[in-house]
Amino acid sequence: MSSTKVTASAPGKVTLFGEHAVVYGEPALVASIGKRVYVTTELRDDDHVRIVASDLQVPGLTVTFTGEELIVETDYGRTISAVAYLKTAIDVVSKYLGVFKGANIVVRSEMPVGAGLGTSAAVAVATILSYSTALGYALKKEEVARLGWEVEKLVQGAASPMDTSITTYGGVIKVKLLSGNDYEVKALPRVSDLPIVIGYVEREARTKDLIAKVKSLKDRYPEIVDRIIRTIGLITEMAEAALIGSDLITLGELMNVNQGLLDSLGISNRRLSELIYAARSAGALGSKITGAGGGGCIIALAPGNQDAVEVAIRLAGGHAIKTSLGGPGAMVHGW
């Protein structure tokens, strides 16, 4: 038989407002971006799963596994990490549907892996959608999002549903941690295509350690840090209104204020700060760290001057990704 070949894709994400504060019950705004992860599944006649991660920001990698055995032909830490999401996604889908078939799977990413752009959630969700579709099933978005979250929890031990929600549905969501590790996720009205530039530098610290750093500061100076966190929450609420009203000037100003507060929590560093100021000098309406900080990404709101901001970020020593906010969620491409 000529085998079925299904490509699905899912977008990356940025946190627009509220990172770190979200850990303490404040709302956060998270948006999909125009850069995506593509996963193509071609079913095999045997029970082998062959994964080709041809473009996960490493020169090329082939992984083969049968049952529990995982053979990695080239060893690059981050890609392996992405592969873990992919393999777990296949396991989770097989278990959920009660069907397992071998497959050749090709992953391609338009984003750097491990930069905080939600690539792991995008890999998980695109794999779930691609593999389940290849198996002949049409999962609902709710199912895809839930299974994706399960994958993240299995690989990481714990995870918020934030990344898997946004990569499944796209657009902009408002997330709030409720008591007992539950999250409230609310979709915002679709925003028109907002041009942004993402700046990226190598991370110097891990998300876990940065969250612990903020917690330690909060433990030592509760009165001060609580106020800063609450202020970030207020900024996020105002930013939601500005986003819905397409008030980009306000949105940019609020990004800048939020950035100072993130800096006050000790999670910025010299290189991120250089990118942020370079973007503003080049005319960005606002710029801030996106995600945990400590290296990783910054986001600059750059309507009408994306090219200038891109150049400025490069000159300041960062990688620059021109894209837009709020693009479509996970989707199946022709098969």
Place this chain on the structure above:
Amino acid sequence: MSSTKVTASAPGKVTLFGEHAVVYGEPALVASIGKRVYVTTELRDDDHVRIVASDLQVPGLTVTFTGEELIVETDYGRTISAVAYLKTAIDVVSKYLGVFKGANIVVRSEMPVGAGLGTSAAVAVATILSYSTALGYALKKEEVARLGWEVEKLVQGAASPMDTSITTYGGVIKVKLLSGNDYEVKALPRVSDLPIVIGYVEREARTKDLIAKVKSLKDRYPEIVDRIIRTIGLITEMAEAALIGSDLITLGELMNVNQGLLDSLGISNRRLSELIYAARSAGALGSKITGAGGGGCIIALAPGNQDAVEVAIRLAGGHAIKTSLGGPGAMVHGW
């Protein structure tokens, strides 16, 4: 007769905590530094006043005036500004004492003029002390401080008594704006010699404009900016306790948090940010903007690693001044 020659000096200052927030009623901590302005007065037999500003960070300058006529032999904006304080100080003292005599006056500064280190107040106070002593009067500190404030108000139109207080008394003071433009000034217990490094870059904005910028942000986002300002006030209160208790670790951490909040108010820029992060990388316990921002100075708390921090600031493109906090106030040297 062999003329009397009197040298008086007065220290520069840094704002440790609370700049900008002080405008809105929060406390600020201001400290004298080890760098000083020296003013030498030699009375003349005629009514000419000849000012030689030999070291106000310009190659040399001679100014002569008689009554209302001011002759400037070299025109450098900032020095002229310093000379205005000097000339007004002589006028104010003459009026206060009811005596005027011509004099040759030599000014020498160990600090850059116009960097926000309070050189104008130091020039005013050192001139008052030098000229009045040369005239044979022994003014009290209270009188010197009050006359110095008067000079600042006459030259600038409006002034807080902060700079003239700290340069007169030395040490560390806590300043709070009361209703009706009154200030509460409280001296803190003497601190032991705290090594700092001041980093200096050319200013890109004027104090007046930076204060207006914060006010505009506050008008547009009152709920957010009020919280940030109040949080700076709390930090200042905690810093006062840390300073009195010689808890330098806490002091440094609070400087870093305060810095983020200043950044959130929009008064930092890329160059200041580079200096701040460079100082921290070199081991400073804390670093922040001191004064209005927009270029100007940063201060780094650097016990045990002043040299490393000095080099780091220079490599980051700033001028570096190694000095200490809380040195003596205005004084008359041998005559």
